[in-house]
Amino acid sequence: MTTANLIATVDLDAVAHNVGVLRERSGVGVIAVVKADGYGHGAVPVASAALAAGASAIGTAGIREARDLRAGGIDGHLMAWLHRPDADFTGAVADRIDIGISSPRQLDSVVAAARDLGTTATVTVKVDTGLARSGVAYEEWDAAASAVARAVAEGSIELSGVMCHLVFGDDPGNPFNDVQAARLDAAVADLTARGAAPRVVHMANSPAALTRPDLARDLVRPGIALYGYSPIPSMGDFGLIPAMTLETQIALIKRVPAGQGVSYGHTWHAPTDTVLGVIPAGYADGVPRGLSGDLSVHVNGRLFPNVGRICMDQFVVDLGSDGGGVSEGDRAVLFGPASAGSGERVPTATDWADRLGTIDYEIVSRIGSRPERRYVRGRGQTQEH
Numbered sequence: 001m002t003t004a005n006l007i008a009t010v011d012l013d014a015v016a017h018n019v020g021v022l023r024e025r026s027g028v029g030v031i032a033v034v035k036a037d038g039y040g041h042g043a044v045p046v047a048s049a050a051l052a053a054g055a056s057a058i059g060t061a062g063i064r065e066a067r068d069l070r071a072g073g074i075d076g077h078l079m080a081w082l083h084r085p086d087a088d089f090t091g092a093v094a095d096r097i098d099i100g101i102s103s104p105r106q107l108d109s110v111v112a113a114a115r116d117l118g119t120t121a122t123v124t125v126k127v128d129t130g131l132a133r134s135g136v137a138y139e140e141w142d143a144a145a146s147a148v149a150r151a152v153a154e155g156s157i158e159l160s161g162v163m164c165h166l167v168f169g170d171d172p173g174n175p176f177n178d179v180q181a182a183r184l185d186a187a188v189a190d191l192t193a194r195g196a197a198p199r200v201v202h203m204a205n206s207p208a209a210l211t212r213p214d215l216a217r218d219l220v221r222p223g224i225a226l227y228g229y230s231p232i233p234s235m236g237d238f239g240l241i242p243a244m245t246l247e248t249q250i251a252l253i254k255r256v257p258a259g260q261g262v263s264y265g266h267t268w269h270a271p272t273d274t275v276l277g278v279i280p281a282g283y284a285d286g287v288p289r290g291l292s293g294d295l296s297v298h299v300n301g302r303l304f305p306n307v308g309r310i311c312m313d314q315f316v317v318d319l320g321s322d323g324g325g326v327s328e329g330d331r332a333v334l335f336g337p338a339s340a341g342s343g344e345r346v347p348t349a350t351d352w353a354d355r356l357g358t359i360d361y362e363i364v365s366r367i368g369s370r371p372e373r374r375y376v377r378g379r380g381q382t383q384e385h
């Protein structure tokens with residue numbers, strides 16, 4: 001029984017299918033990236049579906065996210081690579097999280113945690129090969145590499161991996177991809193020469209995983225493609241299937257006369273007598289207010305346009321003077337894969353992003369906590385979670 005107004009239905013078979021596409025195209029194993037609550041899809045169910053589909057490991061940004069997965073019953077290899085300078089790694093080490101370090105200071109904190117616990121921490125060295133974001137800076141490389149070698153030699157850490165992140169992953173032919181790969185390989189060679197060879201090396205995000213198998217090294221680290229969105233829309237969909245359908249019901253229908261203003265500020269007035277449908281979803285659910293007057297909702301195979309401003313909890317669609325044959329309670333799809341509805345094409349999260357001048361990553365990761373997540377297998381029966 002559903003009580004939330006807005007439902008984000010997540011097809012875990014689509015996630016599993018997408019893991020398969022990524023493994024096949026890259027030719028290597030997959031670290032499934034489930035940061036930001038699985039890009040809004042729900043980190044624990046996505047991680048567990050990805051591992052069941054053959055993913056080798058799970059990646060998050062922060063250690064809180066990784067530890068929440070562990071607490072949520074995810075037993076596979078977990079890694080996290082972005083930390084506050086005052087982070088206490090004791091809990092993460094105790095939870096067997098593979099900790100990505102970006103500075104000698106972070107390594108020191110991890111080593112301190114391992115010593116406190118009397119155990120060996122698992123560490124990945126994140127190298128800044130040109131993105132100039134997180135990752136060990138070039139000027140700190142020597143200090144970091146010698147500290148890693150020392151910590152490996154004394155047994156306080158084991159070096160799980162060496163990684164970097166690409167600047168131009170979505171531009172496969174960009175020569176800077178090869179520059180970054182060469183810098184990463186040099187970092188691995190340096191660590192190896194110091195007696196600290198990593199078990200695995202990885203750099204490819206979704207677009208590189210799908211288009212540059214030569215960069216894959218040992219593993220790829222896709223996020224957005226897991227959820228079914230093409231990381232390079234101009235190159236097609238790569239056979240990926242969007243996992244999320246954002247759907248609700250028509251909450252209320254009302255007939256209004258010509259001239260009736262709709263929603264805050266009456267920014268739209270009915271040009272003729274018409275029928276309005278109220279959609280119980282708004283910007284607090286991740287429906288961007290900036291799309292006011294610029295999105296359509298899919299009901300019974302047809303698209304009906306939003307009119308007036310999108311509010312925090314609701315917005316209005318114009319069903320036309322004949323009411324479009326729509327009734328209260330009819331299913332209304334905001335976005336989803338093609339299979340989410342017949343008739344006119346179902347809008348996608350990418351459509352929303354294009355209209356806002358952003359990327360679908362931002363659309364899906366901002367679906368807040370209020371919409372209910374409902375997990376299905378192949379858009380079939382619902383499974384409790």
Ligand SMILES: *Cc1c(COP(=O)(O)O)cnc(C)c1O
Pocket residue numbers: 033035081164165204205206207221222223224225231
């Ligand atoms: C977010 C992230 C990824 C996944 O990127 P996508 O473009 O979603 O595939 C991989 N690696 C790192 C370090 C990230 O921060």
